[in-house]
Amino acid sequence: MEDFSILIGGKAGDGINSAGMVIAHLFNRLGYRVYMYFDYPSLIKGGHNYAIVRASRERIGSHRDRVDFVLALNQESVDFHKSLCSGETVHIFDISGVRADGIGVNLKEILKEEGAPPVMGNSCIIGAFARAAGIEWAVLEEVFRRQMPKALALNLKVARRGFDAARECCRIQMLGPSPLPVISGNEAIGLGLMHGGLDAYIAYPMTPTSNLLHFMAEIAETHDLLVFHPENEIAVMLMALGLGYVGKKTAVGTSGGGFCLMTEGLSLSGMSEIPVVVVLGQRTGPSTGMPTYTAQSDLHFALHAGQGEYPRLVTAPGDAEQACTWSSLALQISWEYQVPSLILCDKTLCEGFFSFIDPGDTIPRIKEYPKGSAGPGYLRYQITDTGVSGMLYPPMNDTVIKVNGYTHDQAGITTERADLSSLMTEKRQKKGAALAEEVSRLNPVGIEGETGADQTLLCWGSTLGVCREVASRMALRLVQPIVLSPLPEKAVQDALQGAEKLIAVEENSDGQLAMLLARHGIVVDNQIHRYDGRPFALEELEARVKEVLA
Amino acid sequence: MTARNLVTEAQNTWCPGCGNFVIQFALKNAIQALEKEGVELDRIVLVTGIGCHAKMADYLNINSFYSIHGRTLPVATAIKMANPDLVVLVCAGDGDCYAEGLDHLIFAAKRNTDITLIVHNNRVYGLTTGQYTPTSPLGFKGRSTPGGTVEEPFNPLEIMLASGATYVARGCTRRMDLLQKAILDGIHHPGFAFIDVLQVCASYFNLSDYYDARVYEIKDHDEGDFEAACRKAREFDYNEDAPIGLGTLYRTTRPTLEERLASVRGTEKDRSATIRKVLEKRA
Numbered sequence: 124m125e126d127f128s129i130l131i132g133g134k135a136g137d138g139i140n141s142a143g144m145v146i147a148h149l150f151n152r153l154g155y156r157v158y159m160y161f162d163y164p165s166l167i168k169g170g171h172n173y174a175i176v177r178a179s180r181e182r183i184g185s186h187r188d189r190v191d192f193v194l195a196l197n198q199e200s201v202d203f204h205k206s207l208c209s210g211e212t213v214h215i216f217d218i219s220g221v222r223a224d225g226i227g228v229n230l231k232e233i234l235k236e237e238g239a240p241p242v243m244g245n246s247c248i249i250g251a252f253a254r255a256a257g258i259e260w261a262v263l264e265e266v267f268r269r270q271m272p273k274a275l276a277l278n279l280k281v282a283r284r285g286f287d288a289a290r291e292c293c294r295i296q297m298l299g300p301s302p303l304p305v306i307s308g309n310e311a312i313g314l315g316l317m318h319g320g321l322d323a324y325i326a327y328p329m330t331p332t333s334n335l336l337h338f339m340a341e342i343a344e345t346h347d348l349l350v351f352h353p354e355n356e357i358a359v360m361l362m363a364l365g366l367g368y369v370g371k372k373t374a375v376g377t378s379g380g381g382f383c384l385m386t387e388g389l390s391l392s393g394m395s396e397i398p399v400v401v402v403l404g405q406r407t408g409p410s411t412g413m414p415t416y417t418a419q420s421d422l423h424f425a426l427h428a429g430q431g432e433y434p435r436l437v438t439a440p441g442d443a444e445q446a447c448t449w450s451s452l453a454l455q456i457s458w459e460y461q462v463p464s465l466i467l468c469d470k471t472l473c474e475g476f477f478s479f480i481d482p483g484d485t486i487p488r489i490k491e492y493p494k495g496s497a498g499p500g501y502l503r504y505q506i507t508d509t510g511v512s513g514m515l516y517p518p519m520n521d522t523v524i525k526v527n528g529y530t531h532d533q534a535g536i537t538t539e540r541a542d543l544s545s546l547m548t549e550k551r552q553k554k555g556a557a558l559a560e561e562v563s564r565l566n567p568v569g570i571e572g573e574t575g576a577d578q579t580l581l582c583w584g585s586t587l588g589v590c591r592e593v594a595s596r597m598a599l600r601l602v603q604p605i606v607l608s609p610l611p612e613k614a615v616q617d618a619l620q621g622a623e624k625l626i627a628v629e630e631n632s633d634g635q636l637a638m639l640l641a642r643h644g645i646v647v648d649n650q651i652h653r654y655d656g657r658p659f660a661l662e663e664l665e666a667r668v669k670e671v672l673a
Numbered sequence: 674m675t676a677r678n679l680v681t682e683a684q685n686t687w688c689p690g691c692g693n694f695v696i697q698f699a700l701k702n703a704i705q706a707l708e709k710e711g712v713e714l715d716r717i718v719l720v721t722g723i724g725c726h727a728k729m730a731d732y733l734n735i736n737s738f739y740s741i742h743g744r745t746l747p748v749a750t751a752i753k754m755a756n757p758d759l760v761v762l763v764c765a766g767d768g769d770c771y772a773e774g775l776d777h778l779i780f781a782a783k784r785n786t787d788i789t790l791i792v793h794n795n796r797v798y799g800l801t802t803g804q805y806t807p808t809s810p811l812g813f814k815g816r817s818t819p820g821g822t823v824e825e826p827f828n829p830l831e832i833m834l835a836s837g838a839t840y841v842a843r844g845c846t847r848r849m850d851l852l853q854k855a856i857l858d859g860i861h862h863p864g865f866a867f868i869d870v871l872q873v874c875a876s877y878f879n880l881s882d883y884y885d886a887r888v889y890e891i892k893d894h895d896e897g898d899f900e901a902a903c904r905k906a907r908e909f910d911y912n913e914d915a916p917i918g919l920g921t922l923y924r925t926t927r928p929t930l931e932e933r934l935a936s937v938r939g940t941e942k943d944r945s946a947t948i949r950k951v952l953e954k955r956a
Contacts, residue, residue, distance in 0.1 A: 130866075151956075159847075203830050242871060253920070260840035269956075271704060302956050303956065304952040304953075304955040305949075305955055305956075306952075306955050310951070310955070314951065314952075317944050317947060317948055318944065320944070322755075323755070325751075342939075342947060342951070343938065343939055344939055345939040345940070345941050345947070345950075346939045346941045346942075346944075346947045347938060347939055347940055347941060347942050348938075349754060349755070349934070349938070350940065351754070351934075353747065353750075353779045353780065354776050354777065355776060357744065357747070357776075357777075358777055358780070359747075360745040361740065361741075361744045361747035361748050361751070362747045362748070362750060362754075363748065363751070364738075364740075364748060364751075365720075365738065365747065365748035365749065365751030365752045365755070366751045366752075366754070366755050368738050368748070368752060369718075369751075369752050369755045369756050369759070370755075371755045387744075388744070391740070391741050391744075395738075395739075479952070479955075480954060481948070483945075484947070510945045517715065517716075517718055517736040517758075517759065518715040518716045518758070519715060519734070520714070520715060520766065521677075521715065522715060523735060523736055523737075525732055525736065525737045525738075525739070526737070526738050526739065527730070527737075527739040528723075528739055528740060528741050529739060531739075535737075535739075536681060536683045536731050537683070537731050537739065539728075562798075615774065640703045
């Protein structure tokens with residue numbers, strides 16, 4: 124068996140997320156590909172948090188319906204997850220606070236004897252896990268050295284006590300491949316934006332993209348990048364446009380509620396043709412919904428946000444590599460076509476952790492449009508064949524650069540003339556057509572699995588990971604539109620050539636991808652929805668697909 | 674650099690007698706004065722909101738960002754953050770800046786970003802045909818309040834003093850000489866400069882005679898004394914009859930947003946190196 128799942132649980136404040144990361148890195152060192160799902164309620168201390176770390180020989184992006192190990196720092200970790208356990212599941216638990224069968228370690232006593240704070244209980248139980256799983260001490264020590272910048276010596280001491288207190292119950296094999304970076308979806312997006320040429324990142328904190336703000340702030344400590352957190356999302360969007368006006372490639376990040384506040388600015392971006400990239404991390408709605416849980420229910424919001432008609436790019440990457448690639452492309456495209464770009468992601472992708480193969484050099488570079496020539500005759504909104512005008516930024520010698528949210532003429536001066544209004548609407552339409560042409564050259568639709576199969580799964584965004592595995596297990600074709608606006612209709616139709624039964628898998632209740640495709644004449648036969656804030660697990664989705672096909 | 678006509682060919686649509694003409698003249702004169710001091714016109718950027726005031730973006734032949742209602746200051750702040758060499762001027766209305774965008778106003782003062790804000794405070798919504806604003810007097814009969822408003826106005830100068838503005842002044846379109854001086858002083862001020870301009874709206878709230886009878890030039894006043902500035906600001910509360918002082922109420926200096934940002938910015942320019950470094954840390 125080369126597929127392991129480990130659940131570690133405790134209360135908020137126990138460091139469950141970082142403990143999950145250490146476990147992921149243990150497997151990473153052993154040559155496994157890893158994925159981590161982190162489940163936590165919206166509170167700071169207390170409650171019940173857990174992470175499921177999955178490790179496999181193959182690339183993975185989903186969690187399973189069973190776990191091999193439960194690492195319990197609280198009683199809930201044992202009681203709440205019984206459905207994931209079988210007779211084979213090994214429980215490793217803190218005997219000073221948890222009742223269970225398996226390997227007990229007295230955390231309270233060990234921490235007291237070592238003079239360690241309670242938060243180091245997670246290091247101790249990881250030590251016990253390593254022993255139980257037959258992972259050598261040297262591997263654990265190396266991972267601690269790399270991943271724990273603070274209080275390393277004490278953490279190692281405590282882990283060693285856990286290691287010595289446990290017994291080996293299996294021996295997880297070392298695999299061949301060398302370790303890969305393990306990064307979150309948020310980090311993959313941030314790296315993609317950096318690759319695309321990002322100059323500034325502006326955001327107001329909101330789950331699930333707050334960690335992207337933190338990540339960019341961390342980068343800005345050493346890199347020449349402006350990171351700013353203003354008073355609200357309205358200011359975020361307008362600051363981004365101010366930065367864009369003076370030539371700074373800018374992205375913003377938020378979730379649905381914050382994006383509501385950004386929409387007047389988004390529409391201004393459409394009208395003033397100032398580029399901006401929006402990272403829209405979906406979570407369970409409507410309204411506040413469940414802030415720390417996932418959803419795919421903002422697709423139509425992203426497609427239609429903002430008054431008036433204007434072209435936009437909406438891309439929904441499905442894994443960390445796509446997140447990196449398409450974040451770079453979203454920034455480049457936004458800049459070359461002077462349109463807003465939306466990166467539509469969700470809690471599962473943003474806060475999930477993945478083994479990551481840097482797509483770096485394989486990411487296409489979008490061809491640059493002419494910049495326009497400076498001088499008294501400069502027209503910021505000059506009419507061209509493609510609708511794309513040469514964009515200059517102040518200060519430029521002897522050049523007046525006017526941008527405007529009102530209907531304007533080619534110089535950027537307000538007009539209410541009927542003929543000019545039509546002309547400028549058609550200019551934006553032409554830009555949309557040029558954008559669609561560009562998108563069609565970028566493999567905007569993923570096709571995987573049994574590509575010739577009649578039975579086809581359709582998905583978008585973070586369900587890619589689980590659909591990939593289900594498609595592979597059941598020999599289905601898998602089609603994933605990565606760009607949703609402008610919808611690459613021909614590429615979708617080509618990918619569906621010969622497919623007879625289309626099953627759309629979505630984490631919403633309306634079937635938003637199916638609705639979008641129906642508008643383009645593509646009719647989905649069956650729909651599988653989940654809308655409780657939790658992502659599909661592998662066996663669960665497999666069973667639901669079988670039900671549909673039965 | 675060829676001599677540039679500072680006024681565009683756009684047709685001017687302000688009402689006859691509008692106070693905006695006076696502000697436009699004062700601003701144009703201030704810009705010409707800057708040019709004489711050696712500031713290239715290409716380095717000046719004007720940001721406007723939405724309302725009668727905002728047409729300034731169309732009428733002045735300088736770089737401009739014609740933004741949306743209430744949203745001048747985040748745009749202007751960002752432009753200055755991105756390029757501190759630019760001279761950033763903001764024209765906003767009272768509905769624009771005191772109602773729809775009040776949050777941004779308070780934060781611009783708090784941050785002390787080095788921009789100059791001119792509020793065209795006509796104490797009425799003009800373009801939407803005559804409704805009350807945050808500075809209309811109690812009982813103002815507008816089209817949304819035919820029986821008179823039921824709330825007192827607030828005093829924008831007090832708000833700005835409380836929020837940390839480092840330059841606070843008042844002008845009036847009935848005294849262009851003092852207005853022009855306040856604008857130029859504001860532009861020269863290194864930090865957030867706030868100028869509330871009592872502007873006559875010829876169509877919906879013509880206070881020409883009212884202002885003529887009450888405005889006076891502030892003299893013998895210690896601009897560096899915060900308490901004295903507060904007292905001066907409270908003299909006229911935008912509601913009850915009182916003398917209305919014109920000129921600088923408060924002036925001080927503290928580090929600007931741009932200066933503080935520069936001191937915490939990283940310096941690495943090589944994107945690939947930064948990406949590589951992150952990935953090494955996470956392996």
